[in-house]
Amino acid sequence: MPLEYVPGIPILRPYVDPDNKPFWDAVDRHEFVLQRCSNCDVFLQPPRPMCPHCLSMDSLEWVPSAGRGEVYSFVVFEADRMAYPGMKIPYVVVLVEMEEGVRLTANIIDSEPDEVYIGMPVEVTYNSPMEGLTLYQFKKRAS
Amino acid sequence: MQMLEEYRTKSYRNDLRPPVDANLVKDKTAIVGIGQTAYSRNAERDELDLACEAIKKAVDDAGLTMADIDGLEALTLDRVSMPTLIGSLGIENLRFTSEVSFGGGGACALVMHAAAAVATGAANYVVVYRALNEASGHRYGRGDGYAEYLTAAPTLHYGYYFPYGFLTPLSWAAMYTKRWMHEYGIKLEDTGWYSVVLREYAQNNPDAIFYGKPLTIEGFHESPMISAPLRLYDCCVDTDGAAAVIVTTADRAKDMPHAPVYIAAAAQSSPIETEIQTSYNRPIVAGLPETWYVGQELYRQSGLGPADIDVAQLYDPFSYGAMIQLEELGFCGPGECVDFCLGGDRIRVDGDLPLNTSGGLLSEAYIHGVNLVTEAVRQLRGTAYNQVADAETAIVTAGPGLPTSGLILRK
Incomplete structure (x- = not known):
């Protein structure tokens, strides 16, 4: 989903x-x-x-x-009490170690929670959750 | 950065961090009074009301009157208005106030700053307090409240988290815990004993939120997964209540009703790239370097080491937050804390290291760590519900994963 x-x-x-x-x-x-x-x-x-x-x-x-990196850790939001109500659960936040060495967080927007693993290759993509807001996000990539 | 290389090799560099020239706090300051309200899930009173009660009880416990109190010390995020509090308490001789940042990371720094004030002659008797309606009021730990009053992340670094629905302390902690478990090969089925033992302590503590509600290891593993790998009973208990502590000089402490509890060491720490619980750009995410630095400084100041500590009160916003501190403070090796707690005997009252003996933030109450200070004082007075035989030294820490603080207290 x-x-x-x-x-x-x-x-x-x-x-x-x-x-x-x-x-x-x-x-x-x-x-x-x-x-x-x-x-x-x-x-x-x-x-x-x-x-x-x-x-x-x-x-x-x-x-x-280039926006490429690997998942360094991640959190699956499964419980209402932890989640932001503007996002449907389950959703995943990934901490990604970029090829440049720094780490950034975002959602992974194209993967099921059980597909995500530490070491998973990902790359930056973009989405627009609402009018006037653009976010960087991550999606899976071939290694 | 040298600082993190020092942490990676676990070798404290005295040359980089020379001792302070004149330590006026060590053995020259003491805690002489403690007080608390009932801890509950719904106090039906406001936080000002709770603060007044806890402070009055601490003043009584110290054998003082409100006229003796000349200093107040609080967290910046305490919602009680200090001027209103001063008016309610009738304090007329105030000459020192101070506020400490970093939320739960400031819990021990409250005592440290109060001690610094009395040691340097800024005041004679400083009250440290924390009052919060965390259960019935604003629940800091939940993600669903923010939509009502925020439109944007409140700080630059949160701007990389809040737009992604990543905005609660437990989820921030789950991120580093998951990495820590990955690096050390921790098995989920071995966990849970920390929570079980703390709940055992709470069964002897009628003040505890979970008094009368025991927890088995099976019950722990059946509790809902809130944010993997963290289950419901890995988490602290939202609480309404207040606690207060009175700090004065060792000279004044000698003639007071209770035997003084001396401050043998006090320190704060914020290693580089430390954010408020989201320090993901340090070379090492699988650890709590701020706690390691605080521990090194506490041991150096006090001249004590892990083997000299009789009882520990380690800030536990969630179970791993306290357990990983066992590693950082030298009670076990890196990646060994789950094994250290396995079966629970080592952390029970007659174990190698009795830990969070009131039930801690998981099972007694979440008074932002000030209730860990009051429990350490009771242990050293010999008046704890779960009394450690002949306890003479206690280590107390504040919130992990952010700029933090710690104390070593002694009889």
Whole structure:
């Protein structure tokens, strides 16, 4: 069963501030970018104004990502009390280790809960849960 | 990062983290009063009302009057208005207040900050309190309340979780627990003993929410799976209630009604890439490094080690959150905590490490960890319902998986 939403209940929006606005703006365009420190060649997630390694505030850049990774862990939402009421249960949240090394969470939108496993190859896709909101998501990919 | 390499190899780098120059808290401050309300599922009273009762009882327990109280210490997320509380208690001599962040991670820091205040002469008697209607009021642990009052995630990092229906502490914990079980090959059928033993403790504690409601290992395994691998009885119990503690200097503590419970060590910790229960960008997700750092600092300050601890009160928002702390604090090796708890004998009152002897947050009450401090005090006074024979030292921790804190207390 693909990911389904419950009509009439708004999905909570991301928190957008100057540090991560380029990320969510790219998602709106169906592009996937990650923050990197060009001094240290280290990717940073969540985005921030200063590289914690070299303390530079002007070495941070947004670089295109292929959006590929593997499931590092995941949670299946099966009980009403844990779930967000705007989403039909069961739904799955995956923690994905990207090829760049950082980890991001999202739903997996094309897989049954019992298909998901640690190490599963996935890639970024996009959906629009409601008018005016675009999210990055994950879908399965061939390894 | 050096900090996490240190954690990976479990070798605390004294050169990176030299001891503080002058520790004015260790052995120079003490807990001299404790108080609590009834713990229930529906108090039918507001949190201000509960806070007043718990504080009054703690002041009485310490043999003080409200006129002696000159400091107040609370969590930033406590819903009681401090000025209203001060007015209700009739405190006229207030000269110190402070608030600690990080929710349950601040539970022991409340005592630490109160101790720092009395040690440095900011106040003489500081009241630490926590009051919450977690069961009948806003249930922080549920996902269905947010739609009513939020339209967007409240912080930058939550923005990567809330839009995906990933917004409750238990599910955040399930994410790292699942990874931890994967890395260490933990079998679900071996789990459950932690919950069973805590429920046993609650059967001797008439104040506990689960008093009169025992749990067998079969009952544990039949309880519903809430967020795999976490079952209903892996989770703490939403509670209405309040608890309070009074901290003063060791000099003042000598002449008070109860034998002082001295603070032998107190520390906070927030290793790099620590979020509020969603620290998924640390190299190691299968562990609780903040608890390891707190433990290292507590042991160094106190001069004690795991073998010297007589009783432990480890913050248990859910079972694994406490059990993995057993590993981080050196009571067993990495990946061994489920084996450590297997059958339950090691953590029972006459075991190697009596653990959460009031029933903990799972079976006594969820007073955000302040009720673990009060239980440690009772153990060291010799007045606990499940009394550990000759208990002289206790370790207490605060919420794991976020910036956290800890204490070592002694007779």
